[in-house]
Amino acid sequence: MKNFLKLLILVFLLFPFTSVYSLTIDELFKELDTPQWRDKIVDPAFVGKFKNPDMLSTVVKLADARGYDWRYRIRAIRLLGSIGSPQAEEALLGMFQDPFFHNECPSLKSYVADALGDFKPSMRLLEILKEGLNDPETLVREATARSLGRIKMAEAVKYLKEAFLSEKTLAVRIAIINALKSIGTPEAKNFIKEIASDGNHKELIDVFGSSL
Numbered sequence: 001m002k003n004f005l006k007l008l009i010l011v012f013l014l015f016p017f018t019s020v021y022s023l024t025i026d027e028l029f030k031e032l033d034t035p036q037w038r039d040k041i042v043d044p045a046f047v048g049k050f051k052n053p054d055m056l057s058t059v060v061k062l063a064d065a066r067g068y069d070w071r072y073r074i075r076a077i078r079l080l081g082s083i084g085s086p087q088a089e090e091a092l093l094g095m096f097q098d099p100f101f102h103n104e105c106p107s108l109k110s111y112v113a114d115a116l117g118d119f120k121p122s123m124r125l126l127e128i129l130k131e132g133l134n135d136p137e138t139l140v141r142e143a144t145a146r147s148l149g150r151i152k153m154a155e156a157v158k159y160l161k162e163a164f165l166s167e168k169t170l171a172v173r174i175a176i177i178n179a180l181k182s183i184g185t186p187e188a189k190n191f192i193k194e195i196a197s198d199g200n201h202k203e204l205i206d207v208f209g210s211s212l
Contacts, residue, residue, distance in 0.1 A: 023058045025065060032075040041079045050083050059083070060091045070105035077108070081115030089119045093128050110139035117147025126153050133163040141172045149179030157188045164195070170203060177207045 023031070032040070040046050050056050062068065063076035077095075080088040095101045095112050102108040113132045119125060129151075132144030145163070148156040157180065164176045180188040195201050196208045 023055060025058060025062050025068075028058050028062050028076070029068070029072055032072055032079070037075050041075065041082050047079070047082045050079065051085060053087070056083065056085070056087055056091075059088075063091070064095060064101070066104060070108060073105075073108060074111045077111045077115050081118035084118060089116070089125070092116055093125070096128060096132070106137050107139050109135070109137065110143040113140055113143035113147055117150035119151070121151040121153045123155070125151065126156055130156065130159040133159055138169050138172060141167070141169070142175045145172060145175035145179045149175075149182035152183050154183060154185045154187070157183055157185055157191070160188075161191050164191075173201075173204065174207050177204060181209075 034040065050059055059076050059079050063073050063080060065073060077092070080092055092112050092115055096109065096116065101112075109132075113129065116125065116129050126148075129144060129147060132140050133148075135141050135144070141163070145160065148160060160176050160180055160183075164173055167173050167176065177192060180192055192208060196205070
């Protein structure tokens, strides 16, 4: 018996236990193939399983899996946002910077921009995310503005102001104003008051709201 116990301990030392969970891309696909997937990807019990590297790697692979149904890739992207770890953030930042990532579906990049708004503010995040304000895709610009409003970095105000002055799409301009309102610095508030009083943005009067 003693020899058996010694052998068992040796096995654990040589082959350390890493994780009970392991999923293939197809298995994760099936996990997310449910009408309740939105509830699932914010359920702490479900999300917690993906904190280890092996499980996280499977989520990244599905998000980046060319040829898979883009609707399920979006679910994996949003799950990465819910996971919220530094590794999940790095994976999303890599996707956001990859010019070929969204070839099969232009809206994929907008979901990456949206998921990045779930992470803690940092200059690295801001410097990469702000590039989405100049993206040719309207949905990406809109999602980027929303996420910049959620991370609430004062340093983002400069880029949001510049983007507003060159932006032609109403939905994106609304998202920019809402982001500035959310950040709420004196610079952001003053900019809103300036554009509200110049008489050129009457279509945004309801968005300005209490900021005036």
